[in-house]
Amino acid sequence: MEQTRELLINMGPQHPSTHGVLRVLVKLDGETITWAEPDIGYLHRCFEKLSESKTYTQVIPYTDRTDYLSAITNEHAFCLAVEKLMGIEVPERAEYIRVMMAELQRICSHLLGLGAMALDLGAVTGFLYAWRDREKIYSLFERITGGRMLYNYLRIGGVRNDLPEGIIGTPKDGRDKADKTIWGFINYFESYVLPEWDDLLTNNRIFQWRTQGVAPLPSEVAIAYGASGPVLRASGVKWDLRKNVPYSIYDRFEFDIPVGKENGDCFDRWVVRVEEMRQSARIVKQALQWLAENPGDYIAPKLPRVLKPPKGEVYIRYEGSRGEVGVHLVSDGSANPYKVKWRSPCFTHLQLLPVLAPGHKLADMIAIIGSIDIVLGEVDR
Amino acid sequence: MSLADLWAQHWFRAFVTGSLVLVFALGNFYITLWLERKESAWIQNRLGPMRAGPQGLLQVLADLFKLLQKEDIVPRNVDRILFLIAPFIAHIPALLIFLVVPFGPNMVVADYDIGIIMIAAVTSYAVIATFIAGWGSNNKYSLLGAMRGAAQMISYEVTLVMSVIGVVMMAGSLKLSDIVLAQAERGVLGWYLFPQFIGFIVYLIASLAELNRAPFDLMEAESELVAGYHTEYSGFRFAIFLLVEYVHMIAWSAIAATLFLGGWVGPTPADIPVIGPKLFGWMTGPVWDNVWGFFWFLFKTYLLIFILIWIRWTFPRVRIDQLMDLGWKFLLPVSLFNIFLTGVMKYGWNVLAESGSPLRWIFWLWR
Numbered sequence: 001m002e003q004t005r006e007l008l009i010n011m012g013p014q015h016p017s018t019h020g021v022l023r024v025l026v027k028l029d030g031e032t033i034t035w036a037e038p039d040i041g042y043l044h045r046c047f048e049k050l051s052e053s054k055t056y057t058q059v060i061p062y063t064d065r066t067d068y069l070s071a072i073t074n075e076h077a078f079c080l081a082v083e084k085l086m087g088i089e090v091p092e093r094a095e096y097i098r099v100m101m102a103e104l105q106r107i108c109s110h111l112l113g114l115g116a117m118a119l120d121l122g123a124v125t126g127f128l129y130a131w132r133d134r135e136k137i138y139s140l141f142e143r144i145t146g147g148r149m150l151y152n153y154l155r156i157g158g159v160r161n162d163l164p165e166g167i168i169g170t171p172k173d174g175r176d177k178a179d180k181t182i183w184g185f186i187n188y189f190e191s192y193v194l195p196e197w198d199d200l201l202t203n204n205r206i207f208q209w210r211t212q213g214v215a216p217l218p219s220e221v222a223i224a225y226g227a228s229g230p231v232l233r234a235s236g237v238k239w240d241l242r243k244n245v246p247y248s249i250y251d252r253f254e255f256d257i258p259v260g261k262e263n264g265d266c267f268d269r270w271v272v273r274v275e276e277m278r279q280s281a282r283i284v285k286q287a288l289q290w291l292a293e294n295p296g297d298y299i300a301p302k303l304p305r306v307l308k309p310p311k312g313e314v315y316i317r318y319e320g321s322r323g324e325v326g327v328h329l330v331s332d333g334s335a336n337p338y339k340v341k342w343r344s345p346c347f348t349h350l351q352l353l354p355v356l357a358p359g360h361k362l363a364d365m366i367a368i369i370g371s372i373d374i375v376l377g378e379v380d381r
Numbered sequence: 382m383s384l385a386d387l388w389a390q391h392w393f394r395a396f397v398t399g400s401l402v403l404v405f406a407l408g409n410f411y412i413t414l415w416l417e418r419k420e421s422a423w424i425q426n427r428l429g430p431m432r433a434g435p436q437g438l439l440q441v442l443a444d445l446f447k448l449l450q451k452e453d454i455v456p457r458n459v460d461r462i463l464f465l466i467a468p469f470i471a472h473i474p475a476l477l478i479f480l481v482v483p484f485g486p487n488m489v490v491a492d493y494d495i496g497i498i499m500i501a502a503v504t505s506y507a508v509i510a511t512f513i514a515g516w517g518s519n520n521k522y523s524l525l526g527a528m529r530g531a532a533q534m535i536s537y538e539v540t541l542v543m544s545v546i547g548v549v550m551m552a553g554s555l556k557l558s559d560i561v562l563a564q565a566e567r568g569v570l571g572w573y574l575f576p577q578f579i580g581f582i583v584y585l586i587a588s589l590a591e592l593n594r595a596p597f598d599l600m601e602a603e604s605e606l607v608a609g610y611h612t613e614y615s616g617f618r619f620a621i622f623l624l625v626e627y628v629h630m631i632a633w634s635a636i637a638a639t640l641f642l643g644g645w646v647g648p649t650p651a652d653i654p655v656i657g658p659k660l661f662g663w664m665t666g667p668v669w670d671n672v673w674g675f676f677w678f679l680f681k682t683y684l685l686i687f688i689l690i691w692i693r694w695t696f697p698r699v700r701i702d703q704l705m706d707l708g709w710k711f712l713l714p715v716s717l718f719n720i721f722l723t724g725v726m727k728y729g730w731n732v733l734a735e736s737g738s739p740l741r742w743i744f745w746l747w748r
Contacts, residue, residue: 009521031525031701122595122698128425200695206596207697362525363599363700 006034011365021376022369024353028362036357036365038350043380051340056082056156056307059340064150066342067378070109070321072101075154077318080247081327082156084316085309093291094158094299095249100287101144101153103280104182107189108137109321110230110273110280117270117370118201121210126201133193136179143167156307158300168292171285182288186281197274211267215356215368218263225355226348229323231372233257234264234272241319253286255279266364266371273373306335322346322373342381346374398490402479410627414441416683417627417690424694448623451616456519459613463517468614468621471510475625477503478632483558485645485674486667496557497549500636501542504591507629508534514622515610526609529599529701536708537590543716544583547723548573548640551747557636561644567748572643576726576746579719581641583712585688588633590704593626594689596696597704630689631682638681647677723747 012023021042027035047066051059063078064071076098083090090098115130138148143164145153153160169181175192177184201207217227222235232239240257242250258275260268313330323345330339349372356368387393415430415438422429430437455464481496483489493499508531515527549555551573552563564572574581590597599609606612611622638644649669650661699707726747733741734748 007521007525009525028525031529118697122598123696124421125425125694126697128427132426201697204697206699209703210697210700361700361702363698 004029009362012039022350022374022379024365024369026357026362026365031361031363033357033360033362033365036354038353040347040350040376040379043376045381047381048340048342051337053336055335056309056337059337060154060156061150061152063342064152065377066344066381067109067320067322067325067346067375068150069112069375070105071150072098072105072153073109073318073320074325075151076102076248077316077320077325077327079154079156080318081314081316081329082307082309085312085314085329085331086156086307088157088301088303090248091158091296091298091301092249093162093294093296096287096290096294097159097163097299098154099248099250099253100182100284100291101141101159103283103287104137104140104185106280106321107277107284108134110277111137113322113370113373114197114201114270114273117367117373118207120366120370121207123201123207126197129193129196129200133189136185136188139179140167140182140185155300157303160300162297162299163291168288182284186284186288190278190281194274194278202271202274208267210363210367211270211371212265214266214364215360215371216263216265217352217356221355222264222352225352227323227352228345228348229319229321230269230272230276231264231323231349231352234260234268236260236262236264241317241324245317247316247318253283255282266367269371269373308333308335320345322375322378323349344378344381346372346376346378347381350374350379402490403476405484406476406479406628406631407624409631410624411441413627413631413686414623416686417693420687420690421694424691445620448620449617453616453618456613458519460517460519463513464613465618467510467514467517468618468625470513471507471625472621472628474503474507474510475628475632478629478636481557482632482635482639483561483644484678485671488645488671488675489558492556492558495555497542497545497555501538504629505535505538507625510625511610514614518610518613520613522606522608523610523612526599526606526612529606530593530610532701533590533593533597533599533704533708536705537587537712540583540708540712540716541587541591543713543720544580544587545640546716547577547580547719550720550723550727551576557639557644561639561646564643565646571748572641572646574641574643577641577719577723579715579722581637583716583719584637584641587708587712588637589689589692590708592629592633592689594630595693596698598693598698599701599704630686634682634685634689635678637685638678642681642684643677644681645674645678647673647680649673 007028009026009028010023011026012021023039023042025037025039026033045065047062051062054062060075060078063074066074082088111130111134115127118126118130141151142148144167145151145160147153167181169177169183171183171187173181173184173187175184175188178188179185217231217235219235219237222232222237227235228239236259238257238259241247242255243257256279258272258279260272264272309331311331311333313328315329316327318325318327324343325345326341326343328339328341328343329337332338352372353368357365360368418440419429419437430440433439433443455461478500480490481493481499483492511530511534512527515523515530518524548560552560554560554563593599611619614622649665651657651665653661726744730741730744730748733744
């Protein structure tokens with residue numbers, strides 16, 4: 001009897017849509033995926049082992065490089081872990097700066113995530129618009145931290161330096177100051193960028209065709225697979241560590257948790273990210289108000305040059321841009337951490353791929369990869 | 382033998398006009414390629430090529446020269462003959478379309494009575510080249526691209542021809558120059574764009590699919606299939622595929638301009654009221670008619686090219702099953718409805734035109 005044969009396709013590691021160096025093995029029946037398996041490890045840099053030979057302060061720049069698109073949130077997670085281990089009190093102003101930076105970073109990271117998904121779906125222009133706006137955040141970050149992508153800005157107990165003069169700006173700053181003051185950026189972002197995303201893609205019929213109903217993820221499956229962050233929320237689970245298990249000073253801010261529907265598809269994951277950027281902008285605005293009203297120069301406590309936390313271990317859950325970042329830190333009392341275990345949300349999300357992909361078309365594969373928004377640097381560490 | 386005698390010879394005329402068409406196609410390929418890069422840059426907040434020549438005009442030259450210099454790589458496991466000839470097969474239908482396109486009054490290489498059927502016949506074998514390239518490359522991505530291409534181009538061929546039939550019904554001729562003349566008689570509002578608006582939209586969408594341009598560029602979707610059917614090609618063979626893509630685009634725009642926008646019909650400076658005849662009266666006569674005809678033809682063609690590029694850089698890509706649904710379940714019924722509508726309206730006008738009834742103005746557009 002004549003039968004169709006399955007076609008085994010090897011997507012990557014040098015494939016244009018695999019966001020770095022991911023290799024996905026796909027079996028196709030015609031154009032329909034019957035089986036998919038990600039193959040990772042091409043970007044493994046021994047982050048966890050390397051950390052064991054560094055002092056606690058020296059690990060911070062390495063955390064930047066795990067999820068390199070969301071560096072501040074990683075630094076924040078690691079600093080929180082060390083601070084919890086040592087019982088360090090962080091100055092209030094430093095807390096506000098940290099939160100503000102983390103939320104700006106979240107906007108920046110989501111922008112690229114959405115832009116890359118748009119690019120994969122064929123909308124090159126959306127991707128370049130994302131770069132244009134990221135560029136503005138980067139110029140702000142460059143003035144604040146000195147770095148554009150990998151900052152090494154947070155310190156254990158505080159931040160490295162206060163905000164430079166005039167970077168906060170005033171709530172009246174408009175589009176012309178988008179890359180000069182944070183207020184300018186936020187106003188530009190809310191009044192111009194977000195409506196533009198809605199017009200160009202979210203409300204675009206072709207875009208909706210491509211994403212709605214593609215790869216629905218039931219909430220119980222999402223929970224069973226340990227999904228977190230936007231992927232979990234898009235499946236209708238109202239779970240955000242910033243609200244549910246508040247850390248740092250997130251309990252002082254007012255913001256909502258956007259959730260998708262019960263069976264979150266690619267479109268829900270997209271919409272949740274767009275909404276999250278809106279909420280992050282709200283948090284940044286509140287932080288900016290506080291920072292403008294409470295000037296000060298106490299941004300880091302005095303600590304010994306070489307930190308030696310007491311023996312013990314600590315686990316920190318942190319709502320990173322892509323999901324729950326977990327830091328498990330074990331100290332043996334010496335200057336170097338005994339063990340740093342990094343829970344990577346992207347790694348967890350990537351194992352959803354074999355669950356989501358079968359039954360969909362090859363073209364949906366890239367929509368799925370785009371919608372779970374992986375960063376290979378974090379998957380492999 | 383004088384030039385006039387030589388001109389009377391068939392072989393000489395064929396040689397000259399054929400060469401002119403080739404020059405037209407290649408020259409506009411160059412401009413369109415540049416325009417694509419510039420226009421995408423304008424849309425995306427970039428400058429585009431700026432360094433090579435004024436406004437980057439020489440950039441295309443540099444790129445093409447680079448491609449021509451490259452080593453002609455033929456991978457080991459390909460079907461050698463098919464792999465080698467595919468680009469050349471591909472570029473023939475793209476160029477053949479220009480044979481029947483009227484560039485101006487009396488400026489057409491071969492004014493066939495069955496011009497539109499000839500176009501449909503010629504373009505439908507572009508798909509063969511695509512499939513040869515994809516199959517011969519012995520690459521899974523190429524094969525998938527070629528399969529998609531075959532399915533897509535064959536499906537949309539039907540829709541494309543159906544969308545044009547309305548125009549044929551109105552003009553009563555398959556000859557492209559007749560269609561232009563029929564539109565010239567009807568004035569600007571009589572261009573078939575207006576009575577055949579449905580047909581025009583269907584034609585635009587279907588030709589995007591036929592040309593494999595975004596949002597229907599499935600067979601070379603770079604984020605899915607790397608480069609689709611021409612993944613394995615490099616150097617000048619790749620350049621020829623590039624050329625084919627753009628020449629095709631120009632050809633389709635030219636046909637759309639001819640069928641829907643009145644081809645070379647357009648006002649000349651001598652038509653300006655009051656001052657026109659006085660100042661530009663000398664701009665009449667057969668030569669100037671040709672010049673202005675050619676100008677309007679080019680203008681309308683580039684207007685359509687501009688729209689095609691604009692669409693490409695705005696929309697995401699559709700999926701193969703959605704593309705098929707769109708073609709068979711939506712565009713084809715709509716174009717059939719357009720044929721029905723045109724028939725009804727034309728009949729209505731024929732019946733009522735002489736009657737003086739006010740109802741006849743409903744049918745006036747389809748007169």
